[in-house]
Amino acid sequence: MLALTGRKGDGWLPSLGYMKPGDLQNGNAAIDEAAASVGRDPREIRRLLNIGQLAADPREFAERLARLALDDGIGTFIIAADDPRLLQIFGDEVAPATRELVARERGVRGIAQAPVRSSAALAARREGIAYDEVPAGLRAIEPGDFDYADVRATYMRGGAPGIVLQPDSPGQVSEAIGFARRHPELPLAVRSGGHGISGRSTNDGGIVIDLRALNDIEVLDRDKRLVRIGPGARWMEVAAALGEHGWALSSGDYGGVGVGGLATAGGIGFLAREHGLTIDHLRAAEVVLADGSLVRTDASTRPELFWAIRGAGANVGIVTSFDFEVDEVGDVGWAQLAFQVDDVAAFLEGYARIIEDAPRDLTVFLLAGGPRPGQPQVVQLYGVVDSDDPDTVIARLQPFAELAPLVQQSVQIAPYPQIMANADTGPQHGAGEPHSRSGLIEHVTPAFAEAAARMLASGAIPFFQLRAVGGAVADVPEDATAYAHRSANFSVVALGSNAERLDAQWRTLAAHTAGMYLSFDSSERPERIGEAFPPATLARLRAIKAEYDPACVFRDNFAIEPAAA
Numbered sequence: 282m283l284a285l286t287g288r289k290g291d292g293w294l295p296s297l298g299y300m301k302p303g304d305l306q307n308g309n310a311a312i313d314e315a316a317a318s319v320g321r322d323p324r325e326i327r328r329l330l331n332i333g334q335l336a337a338d339p340r341e342f343a344e345r346l347a348r349l350a351l352d353d354g355i356g357t358f359i360i361a362a363d364d365p366r367l368l369q370i371f372g373d374e375v376a377p378a379t380r381e382l383v384a385r386e387r388g389v390r391g392i393a394q395a396p397v398r399s400s401a402a403l404a405a406r407r408e409g410i411a412y413d414e415v416p417a418g419l420r421a422i423e424p425g426d427f428d429y430a431d432v433r434a435t436y437m438r439g440g441a442p443g444i445v446l447q448p449d450s451p452g453q454v455s456e457a458i459g460f461a462r463r464h465p466e467l468p469l470a471v472r473s474g475g476h477g478i479s480g481r482s483t484n485d486g487g488i489v490i491d492l493r494a495l496n497d498i499e500v501l502d503r504d505k506r507l508v509r510i511g512p513g514a515r516w517m518e519v520a521a522a523l524g525e526h527g528w529a530l531s532s533g534d535y536g537g538v539g540v541g542g543l544a545t546a547g548g549i550g551f552l553a554r555e556h557g558l559t560i561d562h563l564r565a566a567e568v569v570l571a572d573g574s575l576v577r578t579d580a581s582t583r584p585e586l587f588w589a590i591r592g593a594g595a596n597v598g599i600v601t602s603f604d605f606e607v608d609e610v611g612d613v614g615w616a617q618l619a620f621q622v623d624d625v626a627a628f629l630e631g632y633a634r635i636i637e638d639a640p641r642d643l644t645v646f647l648l649a650g651g652p653r654p655g656q657p658q659v660v661q662l663y664g665v666v667d668s669d670d671p672d673t674v675i676a677r678l679q680p681f682a683e684l685a686p687l688v689q690q691s692v693q694i695a696p697y698p699q700i701m702a703n704a705d706t707g708p709q710h711g712a713g714e715p716h717s718r719s720g721l722i723e724h725v726t727p728a729f730a731e732a733a734a735r736m737l738a739s740g741a742i743p744f745f746q747l748r749a750v751g752g753a754v755a756d757v758p759e760d761a762t763a764y765a766h767r768s769a770n771f772s773v774v775a776l777g778s779n780a781e782r783l784d785a786q787w788r789t790l791a792a793h794t795a796g797m798y799l800s801f802d803s804s805e806r807p808e809r810i811g812e813a814f815p816p817a818t819l820a821r822l823r824a825i826k827a828e829y830d831p832a833c834v835f836r837d838n839f840a841i842e843p844a845a846a
């Protein structure tokens with residue numbers, strides 16, 4: 282078994298209590314010899330040890346463990362004990378003292394602390410990546426590494442990147458971009474919260490710059506309600522942190538979404554009609570550019586860059602921190618309603634009319650799926666009334682109740698962070714390719730409503746969303762940010778599992794849309810860039826792209842072509 286461990290195994294875990302003097306050394310030697318016989322570095326095979334309480338005195342205990350670590354290469358000790366007092370001493374005193382002793386002695390003996398990748402892990406490396414040239418100190422996860430399973434996919438898409446770099450500072454982001462620039466032929470994905478609908482924050486065989494470690498949330502100025510947020514933070518974390526001050530920043534509807542992707546594209550959230558898009562609150566940002574330089578941008582410093590990152594951020598750099606001015610938001614009305622709808626088109630028209638006529642404190646969205654045999658069409662409505670007054674909340678919601686019979690209703694007065702605490706921020710294991718189509722519309726016309734009803738009846742669309750935008754979003758001039766479709770009152774989204782069936786249905790609906798929101802789309806059609814950005818916006822973006830990223834380092838998520846010189 283020891284020879285087999287040496288030839289094939291990942292580690293050896295004997296129990297000290299069962300061993301005679303010399304067993305550990307002999308076992309290690311047998312493993313090392315077998316490893317060497319097949320060309321493996323013996324350090325690939327991890328040595329672990331089950332132990333009991335080796336000494337009553339914590340210091341003496343630590344010294345014995347340190348000897349086992351230094352002389353016999355044991356890297357992990359598992360204590361077989363269930364006495365809480367002993368576990369506490371082991372964790373609080375013995376383990377730290379052992380680490381300290383080992384580190385000190387390693388220094389004296391000149392033992393390098395380089396972890397060794399197993400030959401299996403080395404074999405899993407992808408072609409064309411200079412793995413050994415990753416800058417020192419920059420965390421890199423490779424296909425053969427244990428953590429890879431938790432970083433390869435995003436929420437929406439399966440992936441198999443060749444290397445995932447996890448910088449923990451803007452300087453390391455710059456180094457990661459430098460590494461990517463040395464591999465110009467490889468795909469480059471930028472990942473913050475991993476919830477991009479297009480799924481382009483992972484790839485196959487390429488490089489991913491994963492910003493999850495840049496997730497600080499810091500108050501800069503209480504009086505001005507200025508906060509600085511890292512791209513890797515998630516919106517439920519942001520909501521919780523701001524909620525402590527009675528503040529909120531309208532972001533989206535799902536707490537697991539990351540700050541980086543959403544805040545560089547738009548941010549259509551639960552408070553959109555009252556407080557605008559997320560990008561409308563951006564006052565400054567730090568960006569690492571394609572050439573690796575770190576710059577700060579605001580309305581007067583590099584104003585063109587500041588304009589571009591509010592709607593087309595993915596194309597011009599990697600934002601490493603966002604300064605937002607946030608709003609005072611107290612408890613809000615939180616509605617979850619479900620209707621039985623016989624006439625979908627009439628319902629959609631009525632729903633849209635109510636929203637357009639409503640005060641700005643109402644922001645809702647509607648969800649519907651395909652027909653279910655033998656069951657009625659159900660339409661769900663979720664949303665917020667930015668008021669803690671029950672009468673106001675009811676007044677805003679009552680008109681919807683008159684559209685169709687309610688089959689379920691829940692309306693609560695709740696803190697905003699509680700509404701956003703609706704996600705699991707753990708590892709994402711999406712699979713396959715996402716298929717999502719986005720459109721923006723000013724009004725729900727009868728023709729649009731009919732087309733949407735037909736699309737739902739087709740059964741090709743398991744997920745249809747009609748969401749309120751408008752209000753404060755439209756107060757911002759069209760040319761103030763790269764997100765330009767300010768006059769849209771509604772966002773429309775359809776998801777499907779089959780791209781062809783989805784597109785066949787979407788085409789009839791798209792005839793009624795004017796523009797789209799990149800964050801809700803996954804298509805590869807070349808025209809989609811022109812739909813996301815009106816001509817003047819696109820021309821300006823192309824000029825900025827030519828200045829900031831002429832070599833198109835950032836091209837994997839809705840690439841904008843640089844203007845010709």
Ligand SMILES: Cc1cc2nc3c(=O)[nH]c(=O)nc-3n(C[C@H](O)[C@H](O)[C@H](O)COP(=O)(O)OP(=O)(O)OC[C@H]3O[C@@H](n4cnc5c(N)ncnc54)[C@H](O)[C@@H]3O)c2cc1C
Pocket residue numbers: 435436437470471472473474475476477478479480481482483492512532533534535537538539540541542543545546547548549550594595596598599600601800801838
């Ligand atoms: C369940 C769910 C609900 C959603 N709800 C909403 C909603 O209510 N409102 C809304 O507006 N959107 C919503 N979205 C869409 C979401 O805003 C976008 O998909 C957004 O890009 C996700 O951000 P992320 O950081 O999690 O994504 P990631 O997948 O990490 O990144 C997406 C893309 O953004 C770019 N990017 C990421 N980080 C940076 C950075 N720091 N600098 C520059 N570019 C960067 C990259 O091109 C990347 O491919 C939702 C998505 C999901 C999956």
